[in-house]
Amino acid sequence: DSKVEPPSAKNLLVVNTGYYKKKFIFARLKELGYRIYCLNSEVNWAKDYVTDWVISDNYNHVQAVSDTVSFIRKKLIKLDGVITFWEDDVLLTAKLVDALGLKGSSFTIASRARNKLFFREFCKANNLPTPAHLQISSKEDLLKIKENLEFPIVLKPAYGTLTALVIKVECLSELEMLYSYMVKNLSTQTETALHDGLDIFAEEYIDGDEVDIDLVLQNGKVKVAIVSDNYDKSRGKFFLDKGQATPSNLPPTHQKELIEMAEQVLEKMGITDGCIHFEAKYSKSGPVPLEINLRMGGDYIYSYILAVWGIDLIKLAASVACGEYIDSTRELKPKKYIIGWDFSTEQSGILNEVSIHPKLKKKPYFEDMLLYKELGDAVLVPPEGVETIGWITVSGENPLDVNDNLQEALEQVQLKVTKFDYQSFAGKAQKNNFLSSARIAKKYLLQKEKVNYVSSTELKKLDIALVTNIDQYQESDYNNYYVKVKDGLIKKGFKIEEILSESSYVILTKLRQFDYDYIINLINIELGNSKPSFHNLQAIEISGIPFTGATSFIARQLLDKIQIRKLLDFHDVPLPDWDYLFELEDEIKEELIYPLIVKPATHDFKIGINNESLITKPEKLRPQIQKMMHYYNCPVVVEEFLEGDEYEVIVIGNDDNDLEALPLNKLVFQKNKSKLSLGGIGTIADYIKSSYPAKDINPKLEKLLIELSFDIFTILDCRDYARFDFRLDEDGNPSLIDVNVSPFIQYTTPKFDYAKLYEQILQKSVNNYRKQAVTMGKPRNE
Numbered sequence: 001d002s003k004v005e006p007p008s009a010k011n012l013l014v015v016n017t018g019y020y021k022k023k024f025i026f027a028r029l030k031e032l033g034y035r036i037y038c039l040n041s042e043v044n045w046a047k048d049y050v051t052d053w054v055i056s057d058n059y060n061h062v063q064a065v066s067d068t069v070s071f072i073r074k075k076l077i078k079l080d081g082v083i084t085f086w087e088d089d090v091l092l093t094a095k096l097v098d099a100l101g102l103k104g105s106s107f108t109i110a111s112r113a114r115n116k117l118f119f120r121e122f123c124k125a126n127n128l129p130t131p132a133h134l135q136i137s138s139k140e141d142l143l144k145i146k147e148n149l150e151f152p153i154v155l156k157p158a159y160g161t162l163t164a165l166v167i168k169v170e171c172l173s174e175l176e177m178l179y180s181y182m183v184k185n186l187s188t189q190t191e192t193a194l195h196d197g198l199d200i201f202a203e204e205y206i207d208g209d210e211v212d213i214d215l216v217l218q219n220g221k222v223k224v225a226i227v228s229d230n231y232d233k234s235r236g237k238f239f240l241d242k243g244q245a246t247p248s249n250l251p252p253t254h255q256k257e258l259i260e261m262a263e264q265v266l267e268k269m270g271i272t273d274g275c276i277h278f279e280a281k282y283s284k285s286g287p288v289p290l291e292i293n294l295r296m297g298g299d300y301i302y303s304y305i306l307a308v309w310g311i312d313l314i315k316l317a318a319s320v321a322c323g324e325y326i327d328s329t330r331e332l333k334p335k336k337y338i339i340g341w342d343f344s345t346e347q348s349g350i351l352n353e354v355s356i357h358p359k360l361k362k363k364p365y366f367e368d369m370l371l372y373k374e375l376g377d378a379v380l381v382p383p384e385g386v387e388t389i390g391w392i393t394v395s396g397e398n399p400l401d402v403n404d405n406l407q408e409a410l411e412q413v414q415l416k417v418t419k420f421d422y423q424s425f426a427g428k429a430q431k432n433n434f435l436s437s438a439r440i441a442k443k444y445l446l447q448k449e450k451v452n453y454v455s456s457t458e459l460k461k462l463d464i465a466l467v468t469n470i471d472q473y474q475e476s477d478y479n480n481y482y483v484k485v486k487d488g489l490i491k492k493g494f495k496i497e498e499i500l501s502e503s504s505y506v507i508l509t510k511l512r513q514f515d516y517d518y519i520i521n522l523i524n525i526e527l528g529n530s531k532p533s534f535h536n537l538q539a540i541e542i543s544g545i546p547f548t549g550a551t552s553f554i555a556r557q558l559l560d561k562i563q564i565r566k567l568l569d570f571h572d573v574p575l576p577d578w579d580y581l582f583e584l585e586d587e588i589k590e591e592l593i594y595p596l597i598v599k600p601a602t603h604d605f606k607i608g609i610n611n612e613s614l615i616t617k618p619e620k621l622r623p624q625i626q627k628m629m630h631y632y633n634c635p636v637v638v639e640e641f642l643e644g645d646e647y648e649v650i651v652i653g654n655d656d657n658d659l660e661a662l663p664l665n666k667l668v669f670q671k672n673k674s675k676l677s678l679g680g681i682g683t684i685a686d687y688i689k690s691s692y693p694a695k696d697i698n699p700k701l702e703k704l705l706i707e708l709s710f711d712i713f714t715i716l717d718c719r720d721y722a723r724f725d726f727r728l729d730e731d732g733n734p735s736l737i738d739v740n741v742s743p744f745i746q747y748t749t750p751k752f753d754y755a756k757l758y759e760q761i762l763q764k765s766v767n768n769y770r771k772q773a774v775t776m777g778k779p780r781n782e
Helices: 020-031 061-075 087-100 107-114 116-125 139-148 172-185 192-196 252-269 301-309 313-321 399-411 477-491 504-513 531-543 552-557 561-570 618-632 699-715 754-776
Strands: 011-015 035-040 052-055 081-083 133-136 153-157 167-169 200-204 209-218 221-230 243-246 274-283 286-293 337-343 349-356 366-371 390-396 413-419 463-468 495-500 518-522 578-581 596-600 636-640 646-653 665-669 688-691 720-728 734-740
Touching (some): 011 020, 011 087, 020 035, 020 313, 035 061, 052 061, 061 087, 107 116, 107 252, 116 133, 116 252, 116 286, 133 139, 139 172, 153 172, 167 172, 172 200, 209 252, 209 301, 221 252, 221 301, 243 301, 252 274, 252 286, 274 313, 301 337, 301 366, 337 399, 390 399, 399 413, 463 477, 463 504, 477 518, 477 754, 504 531, 518 531, 518 754, 531 552, 561 578, 561 636, 561 699, 646 699, 646 754, 699 734, 720 754
Parallel strands (some): 011 081, 035 052, 463 495, 463 518
Antiparallel strands (some): 133 200, 209 221, 209 274, 243 337, 337 390, 349 413, 366 390, 646 665
């Protein structure tokens, strides 16, 4: 590392904390002994590192400078330096340099570097290499492009960061469309750095090897200059960071030319002090500057520069800002080769699986890893955004070795993203744009009612048949549930008539005897492959009276575990890895990991699953399959058994606008028993307690489970209500293990108001029926 005098508790003003993942910067500054003062909009996660705060609006530069000056006078302190690690605050930092007389770039210089268009104009005026370019202020300016530029060209926001809204245009015919797209999406809501301006320009595309040059300047002298390679950022018409490698694989002569070009540009710009992240290309005509960032490079730049070159950019940047002399370190030799790789995805979506092999971090080539996203977060890639999930750095003894190590490392990291779809709810709660038009109702159903098309008063005018096939004289959970719903609705003033029978003929006859307006369906279909229960449901359908709940077709389809799993696999719904057998001799996938669970393929609602279904040893698998095939006379599903927590998500509603999730129910397993939630003889159901609403659930996991449930609800064409059961694996990734469309939606809490729940369900069902009737041209008299 360059030698630096001890800071002796210098007072350093850091402009903006950035987000929590920037914690390592503040930890390092505090470790170096700086007293950190922070100009930020609020006191946040960095409070353990910050001596005192200047609270202000960083986007209001006049106010922020004024507040800082007032703070200094009030606190009677002398600042030794000011610095930012955040692109949004480069210009504000420059204004503070001017106002406080500190080391750094003035606002005049910084604004020229920060604005890519100004920078192009400066290079052109000073005979520095620059691509042909043109400012675009309106659609009329697009006509000038044909005359002044050669395709392909690139459209860029002058104040953008990273590759946000940078678009490659191959030909004139697509120019207006892509320009219109850019104008429509150019806002400070999509890119905070655009607070500095919304100017757009076009420039000819430069073909060549893209590099980063990380420099440290002091008093106009370059003390450190390191060239690193960028992997190809192209992503169709857009661009996205993919990865970087240091040291560079470019010929030493090319690297020397690039550094000399950067020095020349910085000297002519008047940039004399600071840590600079300089972006450039080595084209067929030589080095070409792209951008000057008056801050330390982000992501893994600090990490891999330190590991390969022994250069501590945080330490040097703070030293320069505070006027502490540093030695020149130009003749460096790399200690190793490192690749920094960005975790990305092929399409925007919701992160629903994060699995990292526990041995990865013990590998000798593993250097560092950081994930920006957590389970349940949206990941927006072009054209929706330029986000990555995180990054990893791996090392090697030479370029070939480090590439091999990278491939091995990537095989040990599984990051799965469910694709965004206009019909999908995945990620729609994350970002307020066209991808997020749906509303997820997270407030408790029992706490607040919503305004619907039909008021409760109107519903109470309907003649309603409450139909069930349960035995009213037999004590059971189903019977108790039925009574709570019936008595509660009657108490609320609903006109209810009971129809209790296990006979489809009796149900249909009674429905036809009276002019019912609506049916509340409480047919118990939790009887496995029970023909009578489905015949009861079909009798309701035959009556022609609208009813709540799933159709008999959907209810029966859900019994076919094989077809349903294939359908859900097709839609990328996370499931435990699985296989199926029609005959005992059928092969089973060897990659299935024990323990496994064996289920009858044409029965649902956990029928036929007991403790014997849980297989921990290979020699017990075939006997259990044979036993189940013989007893239930049907194919068998074999799937990996997940031993994490289990959550139940109950969804009510029908379309995008009114789907709601009830508070999640968490199954808590007692007495250290295996987490096998089963029904029937020989189970451990007595060891399972329900936690409602689920306590201590990660909000992002909750959001992910709800969004997945909404998606599955839509995929399976559910109606009015459904329950989705999820289990977590050892890494906390959820997988769907069951879908239940039974009308018996039970919670263990005695205070749950089932009548109020069914009032909501009835409202949503009636609303949906009315929409369907209008669509079909068959309005019903009401």
